[in-house]
Amino acid sequence: MPMLLRRPPASEPDRLARTRVRKFLSYYRPHLPLLAADVGCAVLVSLTALAFPLAARFVTGELARAGATAQALHQLWIVGAVLVGLLAVQIVATLFVDYQGHMMGAKMEGALRQDLFEHCQKLSFSFYDHQRTGQLMSRITNDLHMLGELYHHGPEDLAIALLKYVGAVAILMMLDVPLALLILGLTPPAVAYALHFNHRMGLALAASRRQVGAINERVEDSLAGIRVVKSFANEAIEIGRFGAENAAFLDSRRAGYRSEAWFSVGTLAFGQILTLVVLVFGALRAAQGALTVPDLLTFLLCVGVLVDPVQRLANFARLWRLGWTGFTRMMEILETDPEIVDRPLARDLGRAKGAISFAGVGFRYRNGPPVLHDLSLDIRPGEFVALVGPSGVGKSTLCSLIPRFYEATAGAVRIDGIDVRDLTLESLRRNVGVVQQDVYLFAGNIAENLRYGRPGATAAEIEAAARAANAHDFIMALPNGYDTDIGQRGVKLSGGQKQRLTIARAFLKDPPILIFDEATSALDNESERAIQAAVLDLARQRTTLVIAHRLSTVRHADRILVLTEDGVVEEGAHEALLARDGVYSRLYRVQVSF
Numbered sequence: 098m099p100m101l102l103r104r105p106p107a108s109e110p111d112r113l114a115r116t117r118v119r120k121f122l123s124y125y126r127p128h129l130p131l132l133a134a135d136v137g138c139a140v141l142v143s144l145t146a147l148a149f150p151l152a153a154r155f156v157t158g159e160l161a162r163a164g165a166t167a168q169a170l171h172q173l174w175i176v177g178a179v180l181v182g183l184l185a186v187q188i189v190a191t192l193f194v195d196y197q198g199h200m201m202g203a204k205m206e207g208a209l210r211q212d213l214f215e216h217c218q219k220l221s222f223s224f225y226d227h228q229r230t231g232q233l234m235s236r237i238t239n240d241l242h243m244l245g246e247l248y249h250h251g252p253e254d255l256a257i258a259l260l261k262y263v264g265a266v267a268i269l270m271m272l273d274v275p276l277a278l279l280i281l282g283l284t285p286p287a288v289a290y291a292l293h294f295n296h297r298m299g300l301a302l303a304a305s306r307r308q309v310g311a312i313n314e315r316v317e318d319s320l321a322g323i324r325v326v327k328s329f330a331n332e333a334i335e336i337g338r339f340g341a342e343n344a345a346f347l348d349s350r351r352a353g354y355r356s357e358a359w360f361s362v363g364t365l366a367f368g369q370i371l372t373l374v375v376l377v378f379g380a381l382r383a384a385q386g387a388l389t390v391p392d393l394l395t396f397l398l399c400v401g402v403l404v405d406p407v408q409r410l411a412n413f414a415r416l417w418r419l420g421w422t423g424f425t426r427m428m429e430i431l432e433t434d435p436e437i438v439d440r441p442l443a444r445d446l447g448r449a450k451g452a453i454s455f456a457g458v459g460f461r462y463r464n465g466p467p468v469l470h471d472l473s474l475d476i477r478p479g480e481f482v483a484l485v486g487p488s489g490v491g492k493s494t495l496c497s498l499i500p501r502f503y504e505a506t507a508g509a510v511r512i513d514g515i516d517v518r519d520l521t522l523e524s525l526r527r528n529v530g531v532v533q534q535d536v537y538l539f540a541g542n543i544a545e546n547l548r549y550g551r552p553g554a555t556a557a558e559i560e561a562a563a564r565a566a567n568a569h570d571f572i573m574a575l576p577n578g579y580d581t582d583i584g585q586r587g588v589k590l591s592g593g594q595k596q597r598l599t600i601a602r603a604f605l606k607d608p609p610i611l612i613f614d615e616a617t618s619a620l621d622n623e624s625e626r627a628i629q630a631a632v633l634d635l636a637r638q639r640t641t642l643v644i645a646h647r648l649s650t651v652r653h654a655d656r657i658l659v660l661t662e663d664g665v666v667e668e669g670a671h672e673a674l675l676a677r678d679g680v681y682s683r684l685y686r687v688q689v690s691f
Contacts, residue, residue: 117428121421124205124248132252135198138190139253143260145187146405150268150398152180157391194253202249206241213237213427221436222502223463235310236430240423243306247420254413258406265402272392276382280371280400284407287367291411294360299418301353306419308346315342360411368404375400437501439521446524451478451609451640452513453499459507460494468494471508472664478513481641483651485684486660492644493534495660496612499642500529512610530608534615536595538587543572544579546587546598550605559605566601568594613643629653648685657681 125132156176214237269277319326319335326335375396382388388396453476460469468491476482484492497503498510501517510517517525530550538546547559554562559579563569571594575581587595603611629650645651652671659667659674659681667679674681 117425120428120431121424124208127208128201128204131197131201135194135201135249136252136256138193138198139256140260141190142187142194143257143264145183145190146261146402147264147268148183149180150265150395150402152176152183153398154391154395157394198249198253202245202247205248206245209244209427210237210241213241213430216431216433219435219438220430220433222497223436224433226462229314232310232314233430234313235306236423236426239306239309240426242423243302243416243419244423244427247416250416251413251420254409254416258409258413261402262406265399265406268399269396272395273379273382273388276375276378276388276396279378280374280403283367283371283374284403287363287407288410290363290367291360291407292414294356294363295411295415296418297356298353298360299415301349301356302415302419303422305346305349305353306423308342308349312339312342312346315339364404364408364411367407368401371400371403372397437504437522440518443519443521444515444524446512446515446520446528449528449609450513451480452476452511453610453640453642454511454514455495455498455508456511457508458495458498458505458510460491460498460503460505462503469505470664473508474658474665476640476642478640479637481643481653481655483643483645483654483657484660485645485648485651485657485681488646490660490662492660493614496531496614496642496644499610499612500526500531528608529610529612530603530606531612532600532603532614536587536592536599538583538590538595538598540583540585542577542580542582543575543598546583547579547602547605550602551607554605562601562605563598565604566597568597568601571597609639611639611641613641613645615644615646648681648688659684 156173217233217237266277266281269280315338319339326332375393379388379393379396383390383393453474455472455474458469458472459467461467472495484495486492494503498505499512499517501510501522504518512520512525512528539549544556544559547562548554550562551558556579560569563572563579572579572581581589583589587598590598600613643651643654651657654671656668657671657674658665659679661680667674667677667681669677675685676682
């Protein structure tokens with residue numbers, strides 16, 4: 098019995114490569130009719146280009162044979178009319194390829210960029226903990242541009258190059274086999290030369306694109322922290338850092354332009370060499386009677402046609418290298434699965450009552466030491482709880498586990514008795530409002546930033562939230578009130594004003610659970626007292642967690658939890674904790690002494 102041979106399982110790199118190729122080709126699917134039309138027009142461009150040498154051979158041959166007779170002139174007029182028609186077809190086809198083909202590539206590039214941005218929105222906090230914004234921006238913008246060019250030019254360049262080369266070779270072989278073989282013998286070195294310098298251009302351009310990402314990163318970092326730069330008078334340092342990155346970019350461009358110059362000179366020289374070969378050896382063949390003058394003219398015209406496939410093949414190789422590199426960089430992100438997703442049977446929370454419990458919760462950041470260990474805690478609906486303690490003991494981390502910004506590595510976090518992992522992320526985060534210490538406002542006006550908390554909010558509701566956060570008065574003092582543009586990241590506002598807007602935004606969301614992570618740290622005393630009053634008022638209707646280093650902000654909390662590296666070591670009301678003379682009392686005395 099013959100042994101049955103089984104195909105060995107594909108290796109992981111092979112499987113990944115096939116998956117990426119299928120993904121790459123899938124973006125053509127919505128545009129197949131347009132792709133067919135684009136390639137069809139590319140075929141027309143090739144065929145019309147091949148028709149002209151043949152027409153020139155017919156015209157010159159007819160004149161040599163029949164002279165300027167009336168019949169010959171009539172035929173020439175017919176051929177001229179046909180050539181004009183072919184030229185019109187070529188122009189229309191070229192216009193279609195250049196416009197509609199580019200639009201197809203742009204649409205595919207836009208679809209890729211949309212998919213990538215949407216996926217970035219799904220990725221968890223842990224992904225961004227290890228990524229640089231400038232590099233991500235470069236992948237979403239610069240990398241995808243060359244990919245769009247590949248999608249557009251790839252099929253048409255291959256079609257035109259193949260048809261022109263095969264057609265021109267067929268015409269040459271028909272006219273004179275020895276001279277055709279001589280010309281074909283020069284083609285492989287020309288192709289090798291073009292591919293070599295095209296490869297060098299691709300490497301230089303890839304390095305240039307990476308350097309653009311580094312420049313984006315440097316610009317984003319420096320301009321976002323411009324106030325820190327100026328406060329330390331470190332403009333010269335930032336200029337020096339940027340200059341170094343810019344110089345590296347210039348070096349990459351220099352290498353690219355050098356290779357591009359050699360490539361251009363080589364392709365030009367190839368065309369000239371072919372012309373010289375045809376003129377010299379073609380004249381010899383004509384003298385031997387193997388070629389006619391019309392055949393020699395056709396040879397010269399076909400030589401011009403032969404140069405274009407070499408250039409297109411080299412261009413395709415460059416586009417493929419750069420476009421596929423960009424696609425691979427994009428897929429590295431798309432193939433990164435969000436660490437926190439909905440479970441298959443996740444349920445909608447509805448409007449939560451606000452009970453929160455931590456049962457044996459542990460957490461550690463990736464490859465880091467444990468931050469929380471076996472922590473258990475219950476918070477009643479509507480309770481106002483403050484978390485205090487030294488920096489770095491996990492207060493913010495603890496609160497980040499509630500909306501599942503991070504996933505507990507041990508134990509369970511529950512809301513209203515339901516494990517947060519059994520809830521849909523959308524319904525969970527709809528029920529939790531977070532005011533973070535790191536204030537972030539979007540470019541635009543005040544109303545747009547506040548409405549981010551509830552996109553459908555009315556002007557009256559926006560104003561009510563602003564009043565609750567003690568922000569209405571300063572907003573109305575601005576030139577355009579709620580329509581005042583606040584600049585990138587709210588640069589036109591003070592720190593306290595920005596923080597009050599983020600608090601108002603959370604108020605407008607109106608969640609049953611509110612988390613304030615050092616949310617009053619940038620407020621003056623008067624504003625802080627106003628915010629405390631607003632928070633106390635809101636706390637009667639919802640569960641509120643406040644993380645604070647300034648203990649004066651949590652004196653009225655229903656319960657204060659003192660968190661250290663050993664977990665919750667003390668809990669109780671402000672006065673009771675002071676009387677205990679423990680960790681909280683020592684922290685409070687240190688602050689009062691200042």
